[in-house]
Amino acid sequence: MDPNLQSLLKWSVENTSTSTTTPPSADGSTPSSRPINPDALNALFGGPSDADLMNLSMSAILSTDPEITLEDKLTAFDNFEQLIENLDNANNLTPLSLWAPLLSCLTNPEAEIRKMAAWCIGTAVQNNAKSQEKLVEAGEAGIPELVRVARREGEEESVRRKACYALSSACRNFQPAMDVLTGSMGKEKVDAGDMDEVDVLIGGLRDGVKSNEKA
Incomplete structure (x- = not known):
């Protein structure tokens, strides 16, 4: 059985049991039931899945x-950003x-x-090796x-900061991404697992944003 339909059946049984066996409270009300899983409702009534919503969001963006x-x-x-906070999404x-668009x-x-x-790139890659x-591929x-965006003179400060965030998320604990980052920046190799070294590298990018602000 579909897990969502199974969840819906379980919800139905539990709440039917509650309504028939649990007496009303002193004020005449019955205890609140366990909320139903939205995915279960979608499975029953054909609502849009997260994948559908991601595609619809990107279609609107483009x-x-x-x-x-x-x-x-x-x-x-x-x-879209809220959806991809979920690792599976x-x-x-x-x-x-959806990576290319x-x-x-x-x-x-x-x-x-x-x-x-x-911002979305940073969210997608944070603590997510896949x-x-x-992103490396x-x-x-x-x-x-992202390096070009982070370093671009005349670029909006908020854009550059989000590019720094994305790069920070992309390279931590993932050496292939770190190697591409240091190569793009013309820097010596950095150990992606050494958070102090990573902070120094990303800090240099962020300092560049601050310097541009003062200029």
Whole structure:
């Protein structure tokens, strides 16, 4: 049986049992039932899955429809970021073919879109070796592009900071990503498992953002 349908059946049995065996309280009310799993309802009524919502969000973000405003796209990006906070959803970026469109947003003419793209990349790869690997496999569109964004003079401060966040998340405890990062920055090799060394490297990028602010 589908796990979601099984969950729905369990919920039904539990709450039927509660309603027939538990007496009302002094004020005449019955105890509150255990909340139903939204995924179980989706399984029964055909609601959109997280994968559907991720695809819909990215479609809105990339849309050229003039009726979809920048605010609409940022809302879609915010929803997308919340979805990929879930490890399984982050790993689903690959089977859903969403890595390429997400990375393409790093070169979007709108600064807010670039910022949200970097933010989502950082969320997807944080403590997630599978996603870190996929970012490395993206080649020039991945870590090297994030380095360019983080170092770009004239770039919005908020965008550069999110790029630093994404790079920090990408390289920690994942040597292949660290090697690409140090190579892109023209730095000597750093041990991805040495958090002090990683902090110094990422701190240098962040200091560059601060220096640009003062200038």
